Amino acid sequence: MSQLLDILESKYPIIQGPIGELNDPKMVAAVCEAGGFGMLALGFIQDLDTIKKMIAEIRERTDKPFGANLMIAMNPANEQILEVLAEAGVKTVTTSAGAPQRIYPKIHELGMKGLHVALDFSFAVKAAKAGADGVVVSGYESGGLRTLKPESSNMVLIPLVCDHVDVPVVAAGAIADSRGYRAALALGAQGVQIGTRFLSSAESPAPQAWKEAILNCPEGGTTVLPVGGMGVRVIMNARLAEKMKDPNVDLSEEYNMMNMGKAWRSGQFDLFPPGAGQVSAVVTKIKTVKEIIDEMVS
Ligand SMILES: Cc1cc2nc3c(=O)[nH]c(=O)nc-3n(C[C@H](O)[C@H](O)[C@H](O)COP(=O)(O)O)c2cc1C
Incomplete structure (x- = not known):
């Protein structure tokens, strides 16, 4: 078993890419039941009761592990959210949009693991040094937030990051089918994070x-x-x-x-x-x- 699967405890190293506030517990459970790692997108949600309700709805549909994404600089309630997640038995989160050192001490104090999303090489290396248990590397082609600087595609970023960090690397961006999945693993990633493809799935709550x-x-x-x-x-x-x-x-x-x-x-x-x-x-x-x-x- 890979280090990443040890962390996720899912059947396959396929993570549901969080999409802003677009949450549907049924979809998270569907990803878990299909062998992936379902994720709640909690970047902008501060209401703890809403989060508890979504967790309960996921638990009605699956007993498999799932995670949640926290956006570090965007949500003042992150520490309380982590406590709610830990209490509900969530063991792994992803973190994005902010400095990992602000949140990893709390993640580890609660006995959880975290994968930090990095949009470039230097941030991926810094995240691993700051205590992230893995990095989700998101190249230029990826959906979601980007910087306005010149950026590299995953063909460059994934092998480069793999050569410089000791933690598992997850590739995010431009993976829609078995060709992309196998390419990501061939580049050295231990798993993938899928945004656009799941966003357009039958279960997706997107209009x-x-x-x-x-x-x-x-x-x-x-x-x-x-x-x-x-x-x-x-x-x-x-x-x-x-x-x-x-x-x-x-x-x-x-x-x-x-x-x-x-x-x-x-x-x-x-x-x-x-x-x-x-x-x-x-x-x-x-x-x-x-x-x-x-x-x-x-
Ligand atoms: C519309 C949209 C919203 C997103 N929102 C988030 C988010 O809230 N937090 C986050 O970490 N990533 C977010 N992402 C990134 C995805 O989780 C995922 O890493 C990315 O979409 C992978 O690239 P792909 O779309 O080519 O599969 C978003 C992506 C999209 C397309």
Whole structure:
């Protein structure tokens, strides 16, 4: 068994990529039952009762291990959330968007393990030094938050990070099927984190318009939208394409991060375009998470 599977205790080293606030306990349980590691996305949720309710709903459907993602700099309730998770028997979390040294002492004090999400080489090495039990390495092609600096793709990042850290590495970005899964393992990763593919699955709580945007996304159809000093990888739509043509338009004024959750939950993508990775171009069918995982490990 790999070090990563020792930590996750799932059948396969396949982690459900957390998606903002888009949680559905049924989907988390479906990923676990299919052999993956289901995840709650708790980056922006502060209400502990909501979290306890979601955990109870997962537990009604599966007795398999699952985890949760915490966004370090975005949520003042992280320490209390960790206590709720530990009490419910959650053993592993992922952490992102912030300095790991702020949270790993608490994770370890509660007897839990944590995998830190790093968007580049230096942060992956720093996270391992700061006590992370593993790193989730997310290359330029990946969905989710990006930096606005020049970035590397996973073909470069994964082997580089594997050569410089002693903890298990998980590849996140552009993995949609067995080809991507095997490629990630060949590059040295012990597992994968899947965002876009699960976001477009049958069980995903994303609105149908979001799933269709992924299915219809052509190659080259995503871009990194600058907002609030960060980037978010999104699928281009007519409004965004129009704005991008005008050199006088400041995109970070046109699109406000505060509208992101509303747009994504409702499918009102003129407010904020749908988030997804470059791999959308490869996703052409909605499948169940079980079908996706079965094919991936086949
Ligand atoms: C719309 C969207 C929202 C995301 N939100 C989060 C998040 O809240 N926390 C996090 O750590 N990663 C987040 N991610 C990153 C995913 O969990 C995952 O690492 C990434 O999508 C993998 O790349 P892929 O989409 O190419 O599979 C998000 C990704 C997407 C597409």
